[in-house]
């Protein structure tokens with residue numbers, strides 16, 4: 271006997287942990303246990319991507335109904351029934367959680383519905399007091415919303431609480447300028463909440479392509495979000511009429527709810543990691559190498575807890591590569607190059623892959639192909655939103671280094687473009703691809719002259 275109760279103990283039942291457990295047990299025959307203290311499925315399924323996307327869909331209907339009227343349909347828009355939507359959402363999340371559990375069971379993974387911590391190297395202690403010796407431990411505990419410290423911070427809610435609200439607020443302040451704040455500003459606005467957004471910088475979505483950022487910022491304003499740039503909260507006080515927010519400029523405004531989306535931090539506190547010799551980074555993330563291995567040989571980590579690229583599909587790939595490497599005899603590292611992503615704002619999403627214009631310019635001479643136009647469907651209905659299609663091309667190699675799309679369904683489009691860019695497509699490869707007409711995406715293969723170069 272090995273002296274170990276299991277070959278692998280996974281802490282955390284989110285995207286990365288569940289994939290690793292299923293592959294290690296189901297495909298490679300390892301004896302695997304997994305502990306999850308909350309609900310199976312993790313942030314993505316329970317309080318992130320999935321419920322968020324369903325809320326994005328819900329928030330798009332008022333505009334869709336107005337569009338339907340413009341197309342000749344007789345449509346009357348009633349009110350939005352948050353309770354009815356939430357009950358349906360809860361049922362859908364229950365269904366998905368059950369599917370995750372069934373997947374683990376089918377693979378032969380022993381599931382513990384409790385918190386697990388590392389008591390000493392290769393020894394896990396459950397909150398029930400039970401102890402298990404594990405040859406390998408995988409930490410996949412994800413992250414949680416970060417709210418900075420300031421007077422009244424306890425009055426703020428985060429994306430965790432939004433899905434559980436008893437009622438939608440009449441007015442809301444969304445703080446932050448990243449993925450989550452832009453998405454929730456857009457969602458709440460679409461659902462009829464009067465939204466103000468404070469972002470401390472000069473334009474939302476820092477780190478994304480500047481032209482695309484400006485497009486999304488402009489769209490938020492046009493859609494009715496009161497976007498205040500260079501604005502931040504100094505204090506929040508609960509008053510009879512609501513939450514009184516004092517800004518750093520000294521001004522005051524009252525809101526029914528204040529939603530903070532100012533980044534996320536890795537969930538590593540209290541896991542016994544440092545005592546077991548596992549090195550953590552400045553933000554509390556587990557430091558890992560390309561194999562997702564920590565500073566000790568028996569512990570690996572995948573997903574947001576490592577603070578690499580904090581996206582579900584990346585965590586899934588990290589978990590899968592880990593299981594294949596350690597238990598499948600097929601060593602491979604997860605590929606973090608050219609990962610596409612989308613920001614699900616409305617009516618246009620931002621889909622992006624590869625280098626921004628600014629990053630590419632810093633690396634060498636570029637040609638920028640860009641076009642902006644009112645898409646056919648919206649233009650016919652008299653809507654004002656504009657689409658942006660942009661290719662960043664290396665002037666030397668002719669390779670397309672980046673693509674940035676601001677458009678309805680940009681998330682769907684960028685997935686396809688990402689394949690071409692991952693294959694190393696050149697601008698000429700795009701050019702010799704015949705257009706699909708009439709579509710928005712056809713602009714990606716019909717842009718003949720660079721908008722600028724240098």
Ligand code: NDP
Nearest residue numbers: 418446447448449450451471476531532533534580612613
């Ligand atoms: P982000 O890191 O994307 O954005 C955080 C925002 O909060 C930034 O605008 C930042 O400003 C601001 N901020 C940070 N600290 C403070 C502070 N102390 N006071 C005021 N503002 C502050 O984090 P999110 O929470 O939006 O999302 C977390 C991660 O989750 C994302 O990075 C992404 O990886 C993932 N995610 C992905 C989604 C998708 O794929 N569609 C959707 C949602 C989340 P500044 O720019 O000045 O630093």
